[in-house]
Amino acid sequence: MAVLNFTLSEEGATVFHDALACMFKFSDDVCMEARQDKLTLTALNISKSAYICFTFAANRFFSRYVFEGNAQYRDRFFCQLTIRALLSIFRTRQGGELPQSKDSSIDKCDVVIDDGPGKKSRLIARVICRNGITASHSLAFEVKPPTHAKFIKDEAQNRWTISSRTLRQLMDHFGPGIELLDINTDNDASLVNFTCFTETMQQRRGGEDDALRKPLHTNIAVEMDEFDVITVKDKLHIIISVKDFRAILQHAQITGGELTTFYSDPGRPMKLSYGGDGVLCEFILMTVGEKDASALKHKNPRQNAAKSAKQPLDAASHRASSVPQAAPPKPNPTQQKLAPRPRQSQFEIRPQPMPPPPPPAPPATADSDSLFVPQADEDDQWEPLNDDDDEEVDQIDRLQWNSTGEPVMIKSSHFHT
Amino acid sequence: MRFRTELKNIRTFSKLIAALNSLEKIAWVRLDDEHVRITVIPDTGSQVWASLSVGLIFDNYTLQSADVNNTINLELPLGPLQRALKSAANSNHANLRLTKRDGVPMLSMTIHTMTKDDAPDGRSGGGGSGGLSKSRQHHNGSTSTPDADDPFGDVFEQESLELAMRREHEKVITQDIPVRVLNPATVETIMQPVIREPDVHIQLPPLLQLKAISDRFTKLALTAATGRASNNPKLELSANMFGSLRLRLVTDTLDVTSVWNGLENPELDPSQLAMPVEEHPSTVFKQAGADKWATVRVDGKDWSRVLSVGRLDGRVIACFCDDHALILYVYVPHQDDSNAEDVVTYYVSSFSS
Known part of the structure; x- marks a missing residue:
């Protein structure tokens, strides 16, 4: 008998995929934890400053969900999988307008996990498409208890709730190259400020131009009325990573629900959560410490902020205690995963500080086979031709401007014709 | 030294800045009573002198400078300006002023804008996220308790309308663009090219x-x-x-x-x-x-x-x-x-x- 057996509908597979895609922005691996009443996916980023937990209710989210357990895993089963592999399984098939392609969408997805003495440790996913094709995937996993971040809700006196879509749209105003988001309140003005900033660039050329190379400093003031619930200490500054926040909102706007946050003081974790039908999404982020926050007002606070942002979350005390000492079977050496490597970010928000970000890909018009150009008023069309290589202008015969009205030829020994 | 203006024709301004930004990252901006002149002179490549009348992109324009000709010369990174103008593109109104933050000169753009609380873009999550909005906390309460006999009394209708109204708040976005104020002496030597009559x-x-x-x-x-x-x-x-x-x-x-x-x-x-x-x-x-x-x-x-x-x-x-x-x-x-x-x-x- 399988340890765990569940079926996802087409919608369920999509939600599952979205959740994994969100996690992939934080981590390469995900821990799956199955119990009688729920399935939990958790991930911790490499610097242990962000913890993600998605909980799927057994009776509401799945078309079918059977947790059998076995002698070894009586109450819960857990394993660790690579997100990349799972993403490709639950990837949404193109369900275009054409009738023949529509059928390649997922009809349902059966997942079976088997493990135990004398059995192969495998996750087997059978994806049944509308066009009659069934794809079976078999994934190896590592049996590894999940690490849960600890969050003391009683300690978190500050909280607010707002539409995730509103928040997501506000984030569009933040330019590239910013690293930190300071959320602060002003009770007198009845405002919540979202301030994005990046500390002074490291002096590269040491020139005066450096002042002009700072990224845009953006502040968004939102009236407290806009929030559904808000209880926050006046003038409290809480600072988190923009990249993490963006990744969360990217996912939250899909569910379209209200996003709720809980936090206490700088340097203590902040919890963000929102839910969909049968799904609860929770994130715990470490905030930048108070000392560092005050230092941010001074000249070069970058190191402090960065260091502090990496401060790991506390692992929950039950991390290992609930696992019987001898219980975890020795994983098959072939299944043993490599040491975690720095993840490949899916979308890199943080560009190189200098030089300025590379120009966008060459415009479509330049790639097209036709000389004729589309009429659409696409801004891309006006982008210059790719100038990826160095501006190594050959100075051989360039004419110079001056204010006399006569051309000045740059002298060159390579002058031909 | 004082410079303050409201922005108009943001689309045109934004397109011009985008065009200039493709040639050079930093521009010289010269403001006087009548004109805004934006100049880019790349080390190699084409140079541009854009002379705009103040009324094209600015409204309620105030300029005060110690300079005899009442001019302000700025050095300005075009990328951040372009990004800020993008923010302002669909705004209700926006203004621009020269200020200082932590002793550093800034062109500060203040943008009053709305967010759209429109229909979900793309698919809805889960088995339907509708259940969530219904379970939203009605913390404001309903002031008028509908009569039980009133066939039109629908608590949820009233609630959602009230919530929709509440969404109509303006957000105030401040985009600070770093600038350098140039001494007139350093720029008076930069001359616009003089060209003979064309063929x-x-x-x-x-x-x-x-x-x-x-x-x-x-x-x-x-x-x-x-x-x-x-x-x-x-x-x-x-x-x-x-x-x-x-x-x-x-x-x-x-x-x-x-x-x-x-x-x-x-x-x-x-x-x-x-x-x-x-x-x-x-x-x-x-x-x-x-x-x-x-x-x-x-x-x-x-x-x-x-x-x-x-x-x-x-x-x-x-x-x-x-x-x-x-x-x-x-x-x-x-x-x-x-x-x-x-x-x-x-x-x-x-x-x-």
């Missing part, structure tokens, strides 16, 4: 078309380039006084030409000329016939960046000084005054043949 002046065909074909030629040249050839291919641009423009690419292995006919050679205004029209070089060229072409060579990649100005949708007149220089005058019409026009002048970097 040919011609209105360019739609720039999108010209750009697509020029880019294609440049790509061809890059593909066809053999070892010796540079990776900065040159295009040959020629025009005559009979409405023709010719774009040509010559490499070791290929020779392609694209010709536009029936373009306009605008009439010269004698009152603007320092010489009689009969002696003007373009008259000489016209008399020489349709085979008399004025030709310059431009760098393909730089030319592509120049043509990026097409996004402004303005009329473009090209002035050719044979084997010497190419200048583009881009006319930016005013939205509220059809007679007024501002000019953006491109001094296109050219190469002798």
